[in-house]
Amino acid sequence: AQSVSQHNHHVILSEAASLELGCNYSYGGTVNLFWYVQYPGQHLQLLLKYFSGDPLVKGIKGFEAEFIKSKFSFNLRKPSVQWSDTAEYFCAVRAQHYQLIWGAGTKLIIKP
Amino acid sequence: DTGVSQDPRHKITKRGQNVTFRCDPISEHNRLYWYRQTLGQGPEFLTYFQNEAQLEKSRLLSDRFSAERPKGSFSTLEIQRTEQGDSAMYLCASSLGRGEKLFFGSGTQLSVL
Numbered sequence: 001a002q003s004v005s006q007h008n009h010h011v012i013l014s015e016a017a018s019l020e021l022g023c024n025y026s027y028g029g030t031v032n033l034f035w036y037v038q039y040p041g042q043h044l045q046l047l048l049k050y051f052s053g054d055p056l057v058k059g060i061k062g063f064e065a066e067f068i069k070s071k072f073s074f075n076l077r078k079p080s081v082q083w084s085d086t087a088e089y090f091c092a093v094r095a096q097h098y099q100l101i102w103g104a105g106t107k108l109i110i111k112p
Numbered sequence: 113d114t115g116v117s118q119d120p121r122h123k124i125t126k127r128g129q130n131v132t133f134r135c136d137p138i139s140e141h142n143r144l145y146w147y148r149q150t151l152g153q154g155p156e157f158l159t160y161f162q163n164e165a166q167l168e169k170s171r172l173l174s175d176r177f178s179a180e181r182p183k184g185s186f187s188t189l190e191i192q193r194t195e196q197g198d199s200a201m202y203l204c205a206s207s208l209g210r211g212e213k214l215f216f217g218s219g220t221q222l223s224v225l
Contacts, residue, residue, distance in 0.1 A: 032211065044216040090154050102154030
C-alpha cells in the first residue's frame with residue numbers, strides 16, 4: 001500500500017534558523033507531490049506542488065522543496081524561518097489513478 | 113468570503129444518532145472532496161464528486177456514511193448510527209479539476225459521546 005512518511009512530528013526552531021522537513025513516500029511510479037500548511041486557526045492551504053520538470057520547486061512565503069526520485073523524497077526547506085511560520089505542515093502524494101495520500105504532519109514552532 | 117464553507121463548525125452527538133454536515137464549495141469548482149482527520153494524522157480521503165456524480169468512495173468507508181451533491185453545488189455528508197470512533201474533524205475541499213490545488217474549508221469537528 002502507498003504511504004507517506006513525515007519524519008518529525010514536532011520541530012522547534014528559533015527565528016532565522018534554517019528549516020528542513022522530511023517527506024518520503026512509497027510508490028514506484030509517477031507521482032504528484034504537494035506540501036500543504038495549516039496556520040493556527042486557519043484551514044489547510046497549498047504551499048507548493050511538483051508535477052514534472054525542475055525538481056526544485058519554489059512556493060509561497062520563501063519555501064521550496066526538492067524532489068529526489070531516487071530517494072522517494074520531497075523535503076521542504078526554508079533558509080530562514082520567521083515566527084509567522086509556526087504552523088502544521090503536511091506532505092501529500094498522488095500516484096496515478098489514486099487519491100491523495102497524506103503524511104501525519106509536522107508541527108513547527110518558531111520561538112521569537 | 114468566497115472560500116469553501118462548512119456547517120456546522122462543531123457537532124456533539126450521542127452514540128447511535130444520525131448527523132449531517134454541509135459543504136459549500138467555491139462556486140466554479142466542479143470537484144468536491146470529503147476527508148476525515150483525527151488527532152496526529154493527516155487527512156484521510158472519504159469520497160469525491162465531479163459535479164453531481166460521486167466518482168469514488170474510500171474502501172475503508174463504512175456503509176453508515178453517505179454523501180450527496182444533488183445539483184453539483186453544495187454537498188452533504190451523513191453519518192448514520194454514529195459510533196465513538198467517528199469522532200474526528202470532517203474536512204471538505206474543492207478544486208477546478210484533477211491536479212488542481214485543493215481549497216479546504218475549516219472543517220466540522222464531530223464529537224460522539
